[in-house]
Amino acid sequence: MSNASTFLAMKRRGAKIVVVTAYDAPTARIEVEAGVDIILVGDSVGVNILGYAHEREVTLADMAHHIAAVRRGAPEIYIIGDLPYATYDTPRQAIESSRVLGEAGADCVKFEGAQPELVRALATAGFDVCCHLGLESQHHEVKRRQGKTAEAAAKLFHDALALDAAGQNFLVLELVPQELAARITEAIGAPTIGIGAGAATDGQVLVVNDLAGITEREFKHNRRYGAVGAALGAAVAAYARDVRAGLFPAEAHAFHMGEEERAAFERAARADEA
Numbered sequence: 123m124s125n126a127s128t129f130l131a132m133k134r135r136g137a138k139i140v141v142v143t144a145y146d147a148p149t150a151r152i153e154v155e156a157g158v159d160i161i162l163v164g165d166s167v168g169v170n171i172l173g174y175a176h177e178r179e180v181t182l183a184d185m186a187h188h189i190a191a192v193r194r195g196a197p198e199i200y201i202i203g204d205l206p207y208a209t210y211d212t213p214r215q216a217i218e219s220s221r222v223l224g225e226a227g228a229d230c231v232k233f234e235g236a237q238p239e240l241v242r243a244l245a246t247a248g249f250d251v252c253c254h255l256g257l258e259s260q261h262h263e264v265k266r267r268q269g270k271t272a273e274a275a276a277k278l279f280h281d282a283l284a285l286d287a288a289g290q291n292f293l294v295l296e297l298v299p300q301e302l303a304a305r306i307t308e309a310i311g312a313p314t315i316g317i318g319a320g321a322a323t324d325g326q327v328l329v330v331n332d333l334a335g336i337t338e339r340e341f342k343h344n345r346r347y348g349a350v351g352a353a354l355g356a357a358v359a360a361y362a363r364d365v366r367a368g369l370f371p372a373e374a375h376a377f378h379m380g381e382e383e384r385a386a387f388e389r390a391a392r393a394d395e396a
């Protein structure tokens with residue numbers, strides 16, 4: 123089984139780390155069979171699965187529920203679980219929330235923002251910690267690229283160094299310029315995992331609904347590797363057509379009673395009707 127040192131060693135030898143989100147057991151199983159290194163159970167579960175309008179609506183109970191499902195589908199994979207909005211306002215709250223995610227099956231907890239004191243508290247309490255800088259969906263009102271000016275980039279660079287000094291195990295960089303992601307990746311010890319951060323990070327993460335073609339919206343940072351949404355729609359439409367036309371179920375899908383049982387049942391049914 124992998125642990126944080128597995129991924130540190132990958133960074134050191136220049137092997138790319140493949141991370142993808144999952145929110146349920148069958149998807150997690152498929153992803154493991156496909157060879158991913160890490161599954162992220164992100165708070166993106168809110169908008170991608172639960173029909174919420176915003177990541178902020180995701181609760182700790184939602185996260186625990188989905189992490190547990192992913193763990194059942196992928197007993198061996200390294201799982202990073204998101205601490206949802208307002209569940210890590212103090213080091214003590216962060217530790218209590220992380221315990222819930224750990225009990226559900228997470229190996230590592232992720233939180234958004236430059237809070238080195240939380241990294242120290244969580245690491246001391248025995249948790250692997252993944253930090254997240256750049257676009258912070260829980261905290262930024264508008265989902266737009268970050269770190270575009272020299273000043274904003276310098277601030278993110280400074281924050282990345284501080285989180286690293288505090289002992290982070292991973293750093294997710296979301297929607298930041300490639301030059302900045304490259305500079306951070308070079309400067310810090312922990313592996314960087316990019317999404318919309320260019321090719322220089324130690325690993326990449328995508329939301330499974332986006333890469334599989336379930337999400338309707340197109341994002342500049344994403345590449346669609348499948349058309350799962352369209353395939354699912356076509357399968358359900360074909361099923362509906364067959365049901366309406368009397369073509370499903372066919373004889374092959376039906377079960378029959380033995381002759382004796384059928385006759386006995388018929389007698390019982392008639393008696394009941396009389």
Ligand code: KIV
Pocket residue numbers: 143162163164165166167204294296317327329
């Ligand atoms: O919640 C999530 O899926 C994430 C990724 C976008 C990195 O945090």
